[in-house]
Amino acid sequence: MKYAAVYGILMLGLIVELLIAVDGSILGAFAGAATLAIASLQAFFIFLVYMHGRYGPRPVAVFAAISLLTVVPLFIALLYSVVMPHHGSLP
Amino acid sequence: MVDWHPLKRWLYTTNHKDIGILYLLTSLYFFVAAGLLALTFRTQLAIPSNTFLQPDEYNQAVTTHGLLMLLWVLTPLGAAFANYFVPIQIGARDMAFPRLNALSYWVYLASGLLALSSFLAGGGTADWGWTTYAPLNTVEFSPAVGGSMMGLALMLLMASSIVSTVNFLVTIFRLRAPGMSLMKLPLFTWAWIFTSLLMLWAFPSFVSALTLLISDRTFGTVFFTSTQGGPLLWDHMFWFFGHPEVYVLLLPGFGITGDLLSTFSRRPLYAKKIIIPCLAIASILSFTVWAHHMFMTGISQSLLEAFNVTTELISIPFAIIVIAYILTLRGGSIRFATPMLFAVGSLGLFIIGGITGVFNSSVALDTAFRGTFWVVGHFHYTIVGGGLTGLFGGLYYWFPKITGRMYSERLGKIHFVVYIIGFNLLYFPMHLLYDMPRRIFTYDSSLNAGFYIGSLFVGYNFLITIGAFTFGISQLIMFANLLWSARRGPAADKDPWGGYSLEWGVPSPPPEFNFPEGVPVISATGVTYRPVAMADGGHADAGYGAGSHEEHWSHWPIVVAEGAGIALWGLLMNLPALLLGTGILAVAFIGWGRETLRGRFSEPIEAVGEKWPFARLENVSLGMWVFIFGEIAFFGTLFGAYVFLRMNSLLTGFVWPRPGEVHNIFFGGFNTIVLLTSGLTMVFALTFARRGSYRGLQGSLVATFALGAFFMVNKAFEWRELFAGGFTFSTNTASSIYYVLTGVHGAHVVAGLTALVYLMVKALKASSTTQAAGAVEIFGIYWGMVDAVWVFLFPLLYLL
Numbered sequence: 049m050k051y052a053a054v055y056g057i058l059m060l061g062l063i064v065e066l067l068i069a070v071d072g073s074i075l076g077a078f079a080g081a082a083t084l085a086i087a088s089l090q091a092f093f094i095f096l097v098y099m100h101g102r103y104g105p106r107p108v109a110v111f112a113a114i115s116l117l118t119v120v121p122l123f124i125a126l127l128y129s130v131v132m133p134h135h136g137s138l139p
Numbered sequence: 140m141v142d143w144h145p146l147k148r149w150l151y152t153t154n155h156k157d158i159g160i161l162y163l164l165t166s167l168y169f170f171v172a173a174g175l176l177a178l179t180f181r182t183q184l185a186i187p188s189n190t191f192l193q194p195d196e197y198n199q200a201v202t203t204h205g206l207l208m209l210l211w212v213l214t215p216l217g218a219a220f221a222n223y224f225v226p227i228q229i230g231a232r233d234m235a236f237p238r239l240n241a242l243s244y245w246v247y248l249a250s251g252l253l254a255l256s257s258f259l260a261g262g263g264t265a266d267w268g269w270t271t272y273a274p275l276n277t278v279e280f281s282p283a284v285g286g287s288m289m290g291l292a293l294m295l296l297m298a299s300s301i302v303s304t305v306n307f308l309v310t311i312f313r314l315r316a317p318g319m320s321l322m323k324l325p326l327f328t329w330a331w332i333f334t335s336l337l338m339l340w341a342f343p344s345f346v347s348a349l350t351l352l353i354s355d356r357t358f359g360t361v362f363f364t365s366t367q368g369g370p371l372l373w374d375h376m377f378w379f380f381g382h383p384e385v386y387v388l389l390l391p392g393f394g395i396t397g398d399l400l401s402t403f404s405r406r407p408l409y410a411k412k413i414i415i416p417c418l419a420i421a422s423i424l425s426f427t428v429w430a431h432h433m434f435m436t437g438i439s440q441s442l443l444e445a446f447n448v449t450t451e452l453i454s455i456p457f458a459i460i461v462i463a464y465i466l467t468l469r470g471g472s473i474r475f476a477t478p479m480l481f482a483v484g485s486l487g488l489f490i491i492g493g494i495t496g497v498f499n500s501s502v503a504l505d506t507a508f509r510g511t512f513w514v515v516g517h518f519h520y521t522i523v524g525g526g527l528t529g530l531f532g533g534l535y536y537w538f539p540k541i542t543g544r545m546y547s548e549r550l551g552k553i554h555f556v557v558y559i560i561g562f563n564l565l566y567f568p569m570h571l572l573y574d575m576p577r578r579i580f581t582y583d584s585s586l587n588a589g590f591y592i593g594s595l596f597v598g599y600n601f602l603i604t605i606g607a608f609t610f611g612i613s614q615l616i617m618f619a620n621l622l623w624s625a626r627r628g629p630a631a632d633k634d635p636w637g638g639y640s641l642e643w644g645v646p647s648p649p650p651e652f653n654f655p656e657g658v659p660v661i662s663a664t665g666v667t668y669r670p671v672a673m674a675d676g677g678h679a680d681a682g683y684g685a686g687s688h689e690e691h692w693s694h695w696p697i698v699v700a701e702g703a704g705i706a707l708w709g710l711l712m713n714l715p716a717l718l719l720g721t722g723i724l725a726v727a728f729i730g731w732g733r734e735t736l737r738g739r740f741s742e743p744i745e746a747v748g749e750k751w752p753f754a755r756l757e758n759v760s761l762g763m764w765v766f767i768f769g770e771i772a773f774f775g776t777l778f779g780a781y782v783f784l785r786m787n788s789l790l791t792g793f794v795w796p797r798p799g800e801v802h803n804i805f806f807g808g809f810n811t812i813v814l815l816t817s818g819l820t821m822v823f824a825l826t827f828a829r830r831g832s833y834r835g836l837q838g839s840l841v842a843t844f845a846l847g848a849f850f851m852v853n854k855a856f857e858w859r860e861l862f863a864g865g866f867t868f869s870t871n872t873a874s875s876i877y878y879v880l881t882g883v884h885g886a887h888v889v890a891g892l893t894a895l896v897y898l899m900v901k902a903l904k905a906s907s908t909t910q911a912a913g914a915v916e917i918f919g920i921y922w923g924m925v926d927a928v929w930v931f932l933f934p935l936l937y938l939l
Contacts, residue, residue, distance in 0.1 A: 051819060051822045051823065051826070052819070055815065055816070055818075055819045058815050058818075058930070059812070059815070061930075062808060062811055062812065062815070062933075065808075065933075065934055065938055066804065066805070066808050066938070068938070069798050069799075069804055069934075069937075069938040070804075080939050083934045083938055083939060084931075084934065084939075086934075087930050087931050087933075087934050088931075090927075090930040091927040091930050091931065094818065094923050094926050094927045094930070095923070095927060097822075098818050098819075098821070098822050098919065098922075098923040098926065099767075099919070099920050099923035099924065099927075100916070100919070100920070106752075107752040107753055108753075108756070108764055111764065111765075111768055112764075112767075112768060112771070114768075115340065115768040115769075115771040115772060116771055116775070118340045118426055118771075118772055118775075119344075119771070119772055119775030119776060119779060121426055121427050122344070122375065122379045122775070122776065122779050123775075123778075123779050123782065125375060125429075125430055125438075125442060126372075126375055126779050126780075126782060126783040126786075127782065127783075127786060128438070128439055128441060128442050129371055129375065129438045129439065129442065129783070130783060130786040130787045130789075130790060
């Protein structure tokens with residue numbers, strides 16, 4: 049039952065994503081963020097239920113969280129490298 | 140009649156000690172190869188305007204020296220000791236996955252041979268420096284096919300390392316002897332835990348970067364040739380791997396040094412409870428310092444300041460460890476046997492490397508030092524001084540245990556003296572060449588800095604070359620000593636040093652399953668050996684589960700490695716070779732599966748022991764989770780590359796395709812439904828397996844396979860349509876990242892489908908569905924990861 053429920057949530061998320069893609073004007077600049085938030089929720093549910101992350105021991109979840117956190121600095125640096133003005137090469 | 144038995148033993152063995160010896164010999168072989176290359180280019184640099192090497196030859200020698208030493212020598216040398224001693228130190232009989240252990244080794248060897256064979260490919264091997272900087276790594280500047288071959292060799296090596304990492308983490312966390320709590324582990328095993336974690340999270344980043352590079356060089360994508368990607372993208376992806384890699388190289392030797400200082404000063408390691416958190420903090424911080432290699436690349440000022448601070452921070456845990464090491468010696472009854480000499484030498488050299496590293500963390504000083512021989516001097520003091528010297532200490536320390544014979548102490552000490560003299564002659568003058576560029580194949584006399592002895596001018600470069608040859612000769616002393624002693628040395632006791640870890644409680648060399656007196660039980664009063672209750676409710680004695688040696692042989696690991704090596708060589712050189720390699724791989728995977736299904740491979744039985752914090756997971760499911768954690772880093776880095784390209788397009792004037800402009804979002808949405816539905820049928824398969832519904836299990840697995848295959852067919856159809864519409868690999872960065880992301884994900888789906896076939900056969904042969912439930916659950920974890928990745932790929936590629 050819970051598997052079917054999660055499947056329903058995944059499909060619902062997909063439909064909302066498609067609706068936002070077709071006409072996301074109501075969300076304005078937040079349309080992209082909303083889509084990614086839905087994707088994150090979908091992945092979270094897959095981890096919790098389909099991959100049994102919730103039913104495994106807590107260290108699995110901690111380990112998974114650390115794995116995710118590992119790449120966060122890279123994302124920040126990559127974004128900063130692009131978004132912040134370049135100062136150019138030093139002499 | 141030739142007796143092939145000994146040869147077959149070494150080819151088919153899965154025993155951790157045999158694998159350790161194979162790693163040791165192979166890494167020393169690559170050490171000699173990389174060392175000879177170093178002597179070659181140091182000869183070139185000995186005097187100004189030398190013509191001993193041509194520029195291309197020099198570049199190839201330097202590149203291959205760096206890559207071999209870092210990736211095929213230092214890391215595997217640590218792995219050699221880890222393979223041999225970590226299972227013994229934790230009280231286990233073997234690694235958690237012995238065949239995967241053998242696979243790691245053979246793939247490592249295949250990758251090394253592929254790397255060396257790239258010299259023979261037309262035009263020579265990679266010539267872009269070990270950092271493989273873009274755009275030097277692109278076809279425009281490095282057209283030789285040998286460069287691509289080196290790239291593939293590196294990918295193969297990374298695969299080997301990641302498999303090895305999974306194996307070690309499961310082994311250490313799940314196979315510890317009764318009473319062997321984590322805090323009781325020797326420092327070397329602790330260092331190897333952190334080394335494994337660093338490899339797990341850092342190496343996938345390099346695999347991502349290499350995927351983009353090979354894609355550029357082979358399929359014509361434009362990641363590093365476009366203005367949206369280019370050098371900065373490579374730098375970030377490479378150094379995100381590259382700096383943690385420094386600690387991968389350092390920590391094993393550093394851990395050995397700690398154990399040696401303790402053993403030879405006959406005192407417990409000072410503040411071990413602080414050293415271990417310091418290793419953890421340094422490991423975490425190592426993921427936040429990589430851009431100090433990029434101070435001169437033009438990245439934003441905010442980043443420079445942040446990385447300046449994190450780099451200075453990382454020196455703190457290492458300073459604490461160094462102080463703890465020194466305090467371990469205080470009041471000790473010190474014996475300066477050869478291992479101890481190398482331990483003390485390693486500590487001293489690392490201090491010099493660490494201090495010069497603090498100089499480099501400063502943006503201002505780095506501006507002056509970047510790209511000069513100062514940096515070369517610094518990192519050799521750190522990696523060779525702190526890492527390799529410690530590992531050589533370990534080699535002498537464990538030689539009696541591995542061979543059952545003592546080495547010549549006199550020759551060992553001579554080796555140490557010549558080693559230290561050669562080392563400092565070689566690397567110290569590099570600091571004095573702080574204004575000489577490092578990436579040049581020759582120089583004129585104006586750069587020939589040096590000093591006078593009377594009227595005789597001695598150039599620093601000449602001195603460095605003398606040091607290089609001295610350093611090289613010192614290794615000959617070691618090889619002569621160890622080779623002679625292995626055959627003729629006096630017999631070694633089981634504990635010649637008074638060591639405290641478990642390997643010193645077993646005979647030298649240890650028997651096949653390590654503990655002939657029974658299962659070690661560790662308590663506050665020491666180690667006792669006794670029969671221990673097994674997981675199946677039975678009891679174990681000294682000979683439990685040993686069986687004959689051949690029961691633990693498997694020829695499939697070497698066949699898989701052989702197939703992979705031939706296939707990758709063929710991918711670049713020869714279509715029949717590609718087909719042959721692929722065929723061998725297919726046969727090997729089928730053979731491996733059949734061997735498992737028919738129970739022809741028997742793994743050593745492990746006693747019930749310490750499994751915290753993963754007591755509730757089986758070995759295989761923990762292994763799958765660890766693999767998934769590496770996959771998070773792999774896909775995370777690729778997503779990072781996507782974000783970088785996407786954001787950079789705003790600055791460079793490239794208009795990223797709008798949603799629906801190139802891709803049909805409804806077709807993509809339909810395919811998403813197909814894949815997510817396969818995720819549902821997969822969890823149904825597990826439910827049916829647990830409930831004992833044979834028909835439900837088979838039906839669900841078939842449905843999962845059909846949906847997965849349908850997803851791939853749709854994907855192939857979509858690719859064909861896109862190609863027909865002119866959206867090819869090389870159209871722009873949007874097309875390049877689309878094909879790489881969907882291609883890599885598709886490869887994971889295909890791998891999953893292959894595993895599903897195995898699962899279906901297993902379910903057919905299983906006497907009950909619950910027997911297959913474990914395998915179904917483990918595959919479900921993987922398939923869930925494939926789904927989870929796609930739920931991000933779909934919006935990123937189709938909707939945004």
